[in-house]
Amino acid sequence: MIDFELTEEQKALVEMARRFAKERIIPVAAKCDQESRFPREVFDEAWKLGLVNPTLPAEYGGQGLDEVDNVLITEELAYGCTGIQTSITANTLGFTPVRLAGTEEQKKKYLGWLAKESILCSYATTEPAAGSDVAGMQCRAHKQSDGSYVLTGQKQWITNASHASFFTIFATENPELRHRGIGAFIVERDQKGLSVGKHEDKLGQRASDTASVMLEEVRVPANQVLAPPGQGFKLAMETFNQTRPDIGAGATGLIRRALDECVAYAKERKTFGVPIAQHQMVQAMLAEMAIRLEATSLLVRKAAWSLAKNIRNPLTSACAKAFGADAAMATAIDAVQIFGGNGYVKDFPVEKLMRDAKILQIYEGTAQIQRIVIAKHVLGN
Numbered sequence: 001m002i003d004f005e006l007t008e009e010q011k012a013l014v015e016m017a018r019r020f021a022k023e024r025i026i027p028v029a030a031k032c033d034q035e036s037r038f039p040r041e042v043f044d045e046a047w048k049l050g051l052v053n054p055t056l057p058a059e060y061g062g063q064g065l066d067e068v069d070n071v072l073i074t075e076e077l078a079y080g081c082t083g084i085q086t087s088i089t090a091n092t093l094g095f096t097p098v099r100l101a102g103t104e105e106q107k108k109k110y111l112g113w114l115a116k117e118s119i120l121c122s123y124a125t126t127e128p129a130a131g132s133d134v135a136g137m138q139c140r141a142h143k144q145s146d147g148s149y150v151l152t153g154q155k156q157w158i159t160n161a162s163h164a165s166f167f168t169i170f171a172t173e174n175p176e177l178r179h180r181g182i183g184a185f186i187v188e189r190d191q192k193g194l195s196v197g198k199h200e201d202k203l204g205q206r207a208s209d210t211a212s213v214m215l216e217e218v219r220v221p222a223n224q225v226l227a228p229p230g231q232g233f234k235l236a237m238e239t240f241n242q243t244r245p246d247i248g249a250g251a252t253g254l255i256r257r258a259l260d261e262c263v264a265y266a267k268e269r270k271t272f273g274v275p276i277a278q279h280q281m282v283q284a285m286l287a288e289m290a291i292r293l294e295a296t297s298l299l300v301r302k303a304a305w306s307l308a309k310n311i312r313n314p315l316t317s318a319c320a321k322a323f324g325a326d327a328a329m330a331t332a333i334d335a336v337q338i339f340g341g342n343g344y345v346k347d348f349p350v351e352k353l354m355r356d357a358k359i360l361q362i363y364e365g366t367a368q369i370q371r372i373v374i375a376k377h378v379l380g381n
């Protein structure tokens, strides 16, 4: 049976997230964008309301919500600002490897920490010379006789790195082994040898912090090894499989925001004596936006539903991410077009949407990498 109706709990969740976006995110979004500032106070308030880490399992103090609940929240936060939404939802990317592969002790400690305190965590596979090619990472993990590892290398473009209390870091025992050499490690922020680079000055999603992480002989005790070398690559890929629908949810929120802004503007703005909403070519752009919104939302909900039902469905996850990101970018470009000259200046909200949308086609696997994942499944490779 197919049922698109939300439960009463889900309706309440959406209502709360929508109000939070309206009252706490939208009023600060433009300034945070301008100042390239992550609003920690907004994050802390979201945490208190339960809008951060919604899928944290209940046995470790979390709410134990499922992926459908998660994408509903993300969509609402993204409507307010995808930069602030990314700062909030990147915690789920950071803790998913711990949820999937952590020992009981690790889960109690790190998932419990996220439930107890308003902290951030980061996920780090990317390096200066290895982004799409995750298996090409160079960051080294040297095993010691006591079972600990020493990590040396650099991670790049790490969301929330400047604020993270702990990191899930992927490193290799030997780069020549490629995916067969990769392990995963939990590293706490104050561990000796870990430092964070400068906050990146980005095109869009400027309220989301992005920075590099340097590892200089960081000693990781055996009880912080998440996956030994050989098992980390699979964990990284499964993490992406489970978090990609959420990128699609961010896209859904952005598309919905663009459509709302454009409908309001098109009814107000007059050319040739009539509101531009009466020109069929403007209507066509609005209609395309509505098509993209419906299609992205359906894909995201199907992908999230599969995860909630424990049905492994990497094809739909990748489609939700790939289609959603492209749809958001195309919609934001059209939104600027509908606003004309006003679309090109910062006094109106849509130029930010266009800058913010671009990263959806890049992070957590580029548009091209999603096609590779999708083609692999289509071809049965």
Ligand SMILES: Cc1cc2nc3c(=O)[nH]c(=O)nc-3n(C[C@H](O)[C@H](O)[C@H](O)COP(=O)(O)OP(=O)(O)OC[C@H]3O[C@@H](n4cnc5c(N)ncnc54)[C@H](O)[C@@H]3O)c2cc1C
Binding pocket: 090, 122, 123, 124, 125, 126, 128, 129, 130, 131, 132, 133, 156, 157, 158, 159, 160, 202, 210, 359, 362, 363, 364, 365, 366, 367, 368, 369
């Ligand atoms: C704001 C931001 C936040 C990020 N957050 C995180 C984070 O929290 N954690 C983390 O680990 N990483 C993060 N990343 C990194 C992000 O996932 C990578 O930037 C992304 O995977 C692309 O890698 P790259 O930048 O090295 O590009 P490259 O891999 O160098 O790719 C360059 C271009 O070549 C294309 N390309 C590459 N290989 C192929 C191929 N085989 N076939 C066809 N085309 C190909 C790509 O699609 C792209 O268009 C973030 C990046 C940014 C910018």
